[in-house]
Amino acid sequence: MRLKSLVPALYILFLMLPIYWLVAMSFKTTNEILAGFSLFPQTWTFANYHEILTDPTWYWGYINSIIYVTLNTVISVLVALPAAYAFSRYSFVGDKHLFFWLLTNRMAPAAVFALPFFQLYSAVGLFDTHLAVALAHCLFNIPLAVWILEGFMSGVPKELDETAYVDGYSFPRFFATIFLPAIKSGVGVAAFFCFMFSWVEMLLSKTLTAVEAKPIAAVMTRTASSAGYELGLLAAAGTLTIIPGAIVIYFVRNYIAKGFALGRV
Amino acid sequence: MPRLHARSGRGLDYMSLELKNVSKQVQGITHVKDTSLTLHAGHFNVLLGETGSGKTSLIKLMAGLDSLASGQIILNGKDVSKLSAQKRNISLVHQFFVNYPHMSVFDNIASPLKVSGVAKSEIEGRVEEAADLLKLKPYLGRKPHELSGGQQQRTALARAIVKTSDAVFLDEPLANLDYKLREELRDQLPDLFAGRGAVVVYATSEPEEALLLGGQTALMTDGNVVQFGPTSEIYRKPKDLDAAKVFSNPPINVAPVTKQGDTVILTEGIRWQVSDTVASLQDGPYTLAIRPNHVMPVETPAHSVRLDGHVQVTELSGSESSAHFDLHGHSWVSLSPGVHPYLVGEVHSFFLDPSHCFFFAPDGQLVA
Numbered sequence: 001m002r003l004k005s006l007v008p009a010l011y012i013l014f015l016m017l018p019i020y021w022l023v024a025m026s027f028k029t030t031n032e033i034l035a036g037f038s039l040f041p042q043t044w045t046f047a048n049y050h051e052i053l054t055d056p057t058w059y060w061g062y063i064n065s066i067i068y069v070t071l072n073t074v075i076s077v078l079v080a081l082p083a084a085y086a087f088s089r090y091s092f093v094g095d096k097h098l099f100f101w102l103l104t105n106r107m108a109p110a111a112v113f114a115l116p117f118f119q120l121y122s123a124v125g126l127f128d129t130h131l132a133v134a135l136a137h138c139l140f141n142i143p144l145a146v147w148i149l150e151g152f153m154s155g156v157p158k159e160l161d162e163t164a165y166v167d168g169y170s171f172p173r174f175f176a177t178i179f180l181p182a183i184k185s186g187v188g189v190a191a192f193f194c195f196m197f198s199w200v201e202m203l204l205s206k207t208l209t210a211v212e213a214k215p216i217a218a219v220m221t222r223t224a225s226s227a228g229y230e231l232g233l234l235a236a237a238g239t240l241t242i243i244p245g246a247i248v249i250y251f252v253r254n255y256i257a258k259g260f261a262l263g264r265v
Numbered sequence: 266m267p268r269l270h271a272r273s274g275r276g277l278d279y280m281s282l283e284l285k286n287v288s289k290q291v292q293g294i295t296h297v298k299d300t301s302l303t304l305h306a307g308h309f310n311v312l313l314g315e316t317g318s319g320k321t322s323l324i325k326l327m328a329g330l331d332s333l334a335s336g337q338i339i340l341n342g343k344d345v346s347k348l349s350a351q352k353r354n355i356s357l358v359h360q361f362f363v364n365y366p367h368m369s370v371f372d373n374i375a376s377p378l379k380v381s382g383v384a385k386s387e388i389e390g391r392v393e394e395a396a397d398l399l400k401l402k403p404y405l406g407r408k409p410h411e412l413s414g415g416q417q418q419r420t421a422l423a424r425a426i427v428k429t430s431d432a433v434f435l436d437e438p439l440a441n442l443d444y445k446l447r448e449e450l451r452d453q454l455p456d457l458f459a460g461r462g463a464v465v466v467y468a469t470s471e472p473e474e475a476l477l478l479g480g481q482t483a484l485m486t487d488g489n490v491v492q493f494g495p496t497s498e499i500y501r502k503p504k505d506l507d508a509a510k511v512f513s514n515p516p517i518n519v520a521p522v523t524k525q526g527d528t529v530i531l532t533e534g535i536r537w538q539v540s541d542t543v544a545s546l547q548d549g550p551y552t553l554a555i556r557p558n559h560v561m562p563v564e565t566p567a568h569s570v571r572l573d574g575h576v577q578v579t580e581l582s583g584s585e586s587s588a589h590f591d592l593h594g595h596s597w598v599s600l601s602p603g604v605h606p607y608l609v610g611e612v613h614s615f616f617l618d619p620s621h622c623f624f625f626a627p628d629g630q631l632v633a
Contacts, residue, residue, distance in 0.1 A: 159363045162330050165350040166357040167424065168380040181367040 019242070025235035033231045048236035061219035062240065064130065065199065068213065071134035072141060073194040077187060079138070080145035085175070087146065088153035089161065099150075102143035113139060114207045121208055128210045136208055137198040144197065145190040148259055152186025153179075185252075189259035192252045196245060216241060280306035280341055282327065282432050282464040287336035289326055289488075296322040298489045299336075304464050308480030309455065311496065312468040314511055319488035320468040324434045327466065329353045340431055340464075353432070356425035356463075360437040362417035364409035370396070370420050371405040377428040395423040398457060415446040422450075426457060432464040440470070451477060472514045476500060484511045505629040506552060515557045515587060515598045522553040522624075529553070529619075532593050537570045537619050542633040551632070552625040557587065557600035559621040562607075568616035572597065579607040590615065 025033055026048055027041040052058040086092075087099050117136050118127070126132040160182065164174040180187065202217040209215060220237050249256070282304045289297040297319050304310040312320045325331040327338060329350035337346045345353050356377075364373045374392045383391075396402050399419040409417055418438060425433055435454075439447040451474065458465045467478060475482045475496055482496040484507075492499050492508040503509035509517050523530045527544045530536045531553070561568045574590030574597060587600045588607045599615050607613060624633040 157361060157363065159359045159361055160365070162325075162328075162350070163357060163359065163363045163421075163424075164365075165330065166328055166355055167377040167428075168351050169376075170351060173380070178365050178367075182365075 022235050022238050022242075025232060026239045028232055028235075030230055030232045033235075034229075045232070048232045049240075051233060052236055052240065058219060058237070061214060061216035064209070064213050065205075065215040065217070066244065068130040068133040068137070068205070068215070069195055069198040071130055072137040072198045073191050075134060076138055076141040076145045076194040077149075077191050079142050080149050080190065081187075083142075084146045084149035084153055085179075087150045089158065099146075102146055105143045106140050108140075110140070110201060110203050114203055117204060118207050127208065128212045130213045132208045133205045133213060133215070134198075136204045137194075137201060141194040141197055145194055148190040148193060149183070149186055151261070152183045152189075152258075156182050185255045185258075188252045189255045192248050192256070193259060195248050199245060280431055280462050280464050281339075282341075282466070283337075283339040284327070285337040285339065287323075287326055287333055287338060289322055289331060289334050296488050297326060298487070300490050301336075302483060302490060302493055304466060304481070306462050306464045308465075309458075309478040310464065310466045310480060311475040311478055311482040312466060312485055313470070313472060313475045313482050314468075314485030315470055318485040318511075320470075320485055321436055322488065323485070324357070324436050324466065324468060327432070328355055328357050328434050354428075354430055356428065356430040356433045358418070358421045358425050358433075358435045358438045360440045362409070362414060362421060362441065364417060364420050364424075366409055368408070369405065370401060370407055370409065370412070373409065373420055374401075374405075374423045374427050377424060381428065391427055392423075395427040398426070399423045399453075415442055415450065418442060418450070422457065426461065429461070430463050432466065433458065433461075435465070435467045437468050437470065439474070454478065472500075472512050475512070482512075484508045486511055502631065503623065504631055506554065506625045506631075507629065509554050509623055509625075509631075513556055515600060517554050517556055518560060518595075518597045519552060519554050520592075520595050520597075522551050524548055524551055524624075529622075531570075531572075535570065535572060539619065543622075543624060546624070546632060550627060552627070552629075554623040554625065555617055555621055557598040559618040560597065560599040560615050561601045561618075562588070562599060562605050562613060562615055563601075564614075564616045567618045567620065570617045570619055572615045572617060573612050574615060576607045576609050576611055576613050579609060588613065588615075 024039075024041060027044050027046070028038070029043060029045050029047070032038060032042055087095060113136070117132075121127045121132045121136075126135075156179070160178070161174065164178050165171075169178065202215075205215040206218045209218065216237065220234060220241075252259070284300055284302045284304075287297060287300045288295070300323065312323065314320050322331070326333055329345065329348055329352075333346055337344055339345065340353065364370075365376065368376065371392055374395055375388050378388045378391060392405075393402070396405055399422055401416065401419055401423055404412060404416060404420075409420060412420065418441075422438065425435075439450055442450065454467075455478065467474075469475060479496050481494060482499055483490045483493040484499065484503075485491065486507050491511065492504040499508065500512055503512060506519070510519075520531060524539075524543065524546055525548050527538055527540065528536050529539050529543065559568075560572070564571070572590075572592055574592040576588050576590045577596070578589040580587045581604060585600060585602055586605045586607070587598055588605070590597050590599065590613065597615070623631060626632045
């Protein structure tokens, strides 16, 4: 019995260690971090957090990130909903190939697209806007959302659609008042994955922004070059970066496994 | 006889649904072959056929959920072939219990009325009435997933009767219910639709249901309506071998016979005298078919032709026992009331009733 609980406990400890280390560091002074090994902060300080939350160059990084991530999530889900419905309910020429091709977009490294996006957005005047990053992230988030939503939609029997049509529902009314409520957990999971992948993506968001829409990931690299290494500040920024994801995970915690299986459980 | 009067005027039985040369192919596969039918209100119109015989495909065409490849559908004299399901004023109940999962039973039943813009005050009364008929009153506040299967299907039925449809399609509505619920609901169905004036189409794979619901029956195989007419009539006189096969459960016994003069020869040693229509047939080979309930394990004045067969499988279902036996390479079934002590592997004597034999010509058409 002891051994049974010991193994998972050790595993969780192993997983949590880096996060603990990050959080512990964020409450230390940079001097203490550089001084050597200490399990707990010797002198607790909130200076790191204070600086991030008061310095606009810092907190605007978070706001910028949240703006384009939210924008991307909304666009991705709105575009993916009709696409997923089509894949789930109709068969058309090349539907299976198209469906698979969508997912292969997800497999290409973002670096491949950094240069063309940079040139394209500069040319059309989208460079350094939130919309630029949001659109760029659609490249991998829309396919993902289509796959997840298609899985959830295919779990709803086609007879539900037919019953609604016979009852007199027009398609838009059926979609909004009957179909969407029936797959709302799927919409939540799709939104979560879009949010997550857009939130952690760094290369495109850094390449496509300069000042106005600079994401937190780009701001964080700044500390390395200013007054030496401000490790405490960096740790506090890292800790704050984890929080939005943790909040979103909380809301979809019951459906997350189904989401990882792209809705096909 | 108020119904007879209604038929002559613009009464309840006036409603009709007419299919003219309707067909449907999907990706080169024929789902419904060239079909023409005229269905009337006032009784059940049963579509009887095995799974995959095209019943659901035909219903989808009639309901406007699928587009026609060719032909016309006329509902009460109006061509609805090009109209969508929304504009046909019909109701549909599926085999699977389909309700709107996030709505209460009340809202589920009320939804067709709400969509068509019926006044709120009127909706309440009509939902209550439908719920009353289907014994759903105590459950109006519940969600579909909080109901039993029978209650879920009753909710779907209530939604079908709450609006005044011109046609109601019931696609094997009882197939997923357990035996007792099925019987209970089936007894209720005729009353539920009586006097509504809608054309009621009921699809089923069970011959017994067709007989119980009566009215008219269309027998379907491979997307084809092989015979259509009053249910008892086509039960007694199947047009051809296919029709006889569809309308029999357990499967009808089929065997090749030879007719010589006034004698029918099943095999050497099994022969019997015939008269009238059969005797007047041309001599030659025919296909004999006889329902299992006319092959009994006991001899009676009517059951006079003796068949000795190896019993292979026996089944007891309630008050009936059936035995599958082998007779010269052909599998036969006997269905008789009561419990019979069959021994599997042993030879038993069975007796068929020659007056209930169907004779089909080599091309499959009924000749006697």
